[in-house]
Amino acid sequence: MTAPVVPLGAESAPAATRKGPRLGRARYFVRRLAFYLVAAWIAITLNFLLPRLMPGDPASVLIAQMQGRTALSGDMIASIYRLFGNPSEPLWDQYLTYLGQVFRLDFGLSVAFYPTPVWEVISAALPWTIGLVGVVAVVSFLFGTAGGILAGGRAGSKLDSVATPGAMFMTALPTFWIALLFVLVLGFQLAWLPTGGAYDPDLEPGLSGAFLGSVVTHAILPALTIAMGWAATWYIGMRNMMITTVSEDYVLLARAKGLSKGTVLFRYAARNAMLPSVAGFAVNLGNVVGGQLLVEAVYAYPGVGYLLFQSVASVDYPLMQALFLMVSLSVLAANFLADSVYGLIDPRARETGS
Structure with a gap:
C-alpha cells in the first residue's frame, strides 16, 4: 500500500522543518555524551593502572613509604591493598573490584585523617570550595x-584606556603573590580581615548570624585574590572578541539600518562575541571542583585545593588518587556542558561536531 501524497506546502512541511533541527540536536548530544562517557572510562582506567605500573608491588612500596612517616593500622594496610592491588589477585579481578569501589565512592581510609574514609574527607572540603570558588567564578565572569563588552564596543574610550592596561597588569601578577600581599597589608598591618581558616574556631557551625558573618568575613580575602585575576582574564578576552566582531558586515549593516547603539552593541555584536566566552566559562567550571591550591594553602582555607596540598605533604596516596580522579571527571563533565551549550547556541557546531 502506497503512502498518501501530501501536497507541497501542507502542514507536514513545517512539521518536518521543526523535526529536522530537533533530530540534529539530539544526534549531536548523543554523540558528545558517548564520547565523554568513553573518556570518563579511560580516566577511571588510567587511575587504576598507573599505580600498578610502578616497578614491583606498588601497594607494598606505598606501605613502606608511609610506615616511614606514620604508623599504619591493619585496616589502613588492607585499604591500600584494595586500592592499589594485591599481588596475589589477578589484575582483572582487581579492576572489577576497583570499578565497584569507584561507583560506591569507596576510596579507602585516609592516612592524614585516619580513620576517616577518604570520601568523607572530600565531602567535608567540597562545599567550601564550591561555595568560594564557584561564586567567585560566576561573579568574575x-x-x-x-x-x-563595554570597552570593546567603544575601543579607545576612557573606560578602555584605563581598564585595559589595568586588566593586563592584573593577569601578569602571580595569584599567590597577590594572596601574600593581602595577608601582609590587609591582614597583619591594617588588621581589617582574618588571614586564615573559613570561620572563627570559637564559633559553633550553624545558621546563626555570627557564624555566617564569620564565614563571609573569612572568605573576603581568598575571594578577592581569585576574582581579580579571573575577572581581568574574562575582560581581556571579551574585549578582544568585541573589537573583532564590531567590524563584521552584519554589525555594520545593523548600524546602517539606523538601529540604536545599544541594540547594535548587545543584540548583534555582544551576542556573537560571547560564544567563546560562554564555552570557556563552562570549561572553567570544571576547575572549580579542584579548587585553588595556592590560594587555599596561603589562607589555610579548608577546600579541596588545600586538601590536595595536605595529602601530598602527608603522602596520603588514597586521598590523592581520589582527588585526582574527581578533578578529572569534573573537567570532563564541564567540557561536556561546554559542548552542549555551544551546540545550542551555534548550529554550526552541531554540523561539524563528531
Whole structure:
C-alpha cells in the first residue's frame, strides 16, 4: 500500500522543518555524551593502572613509604591493598573490584585523617570550595564579560584606556603573590580581615548570624585574590572578541539600518562575541571542583585545593588518587556542558561536531 501524497506546502512541511533541527540536536548530544562517557572510562582506567605500573608491588612500596612517616593500622594496610592491588589477585579481578569501589565512592581510609574514609574527607572540603570558588567564578565572569563588552564596543574610550592596561597588569601578577600581599597589608598591618581558616574556631557551625558573618568575613580575602585575576582574564578576552566582531558586515549593516547603539552593541555584536566566552566559562567550571591550591594553602582555607596540598605533604596516596580522579571527571563533565551549550547556541557546531 502506497503512502498518501501530501501536497507541497501542507502542514507536514513545517512539521518536518521543526523535526529536522530537533533530530540534529539530539544526534549531536548523543554523540558528545558517548564520547565523554568513553573518556570518563579511560580516566577511571588510567587511575587504576598507573599505580600498578610502578616497578614491583606498588601497594607494598606505598606501605613502606608511609610506615616511614606514620604508623599504619591493619585496616589502613588492607585499604591500600584494595586500592592499589594485591599481588596475589589477578589484575582483572582487581579492576572489577576497583570499578565497584569507584561507583560506591569507596576510596579507602585516609592516612592524614585516619580513620576517616577518604570520601568523607572530600565531602567535608567540597562545599567550601564550591561555595568560594564557584561564586567567585560566576561573579568574575559576569563583571569581566560586561566590562569587556563595554570597552570593546567603544575601543579607545576612557573606560578602555584605563581598564585595559589595568586588566593586563592584573593577569601578569602571580595569584599567590597577590594572596601574600593581602595577608601582609590587609591582614597583619591594617588588621581589617582574618588571614586564615573559613570561620572563627570559637564559633559553633550553624545558621546563626555570627557564624555566617564569620564565614563571609573569612572568605573576603581568598575571594578577592581569585576574582581579580579571573575577572581581568574574562575582560581581556571579551574585549578582544568585541573589537573583532564590531567590524563584521552584519554589525555594520545593523548600524546602517539606523538601529540604536545599544541594540547594535548587545543584540548583534555582544551576542556573537560571547560564544567563546560562554564555552570557556563552562570549561572553567570544571576547575572549580579542584579548587585553588595556592590560594587555599596561603589562607589555610579548608577546600579541596588545600586538601590536595595536605595529602601530598602527608603522602596520603588514597586521598590523592581520589582527588585526582574527581578533578578529572569534573573537567570532563564541564567540557561536556561546554559542548552542549555551544551546540545550542551555534548550529554550526552541531554540523561539524563528531
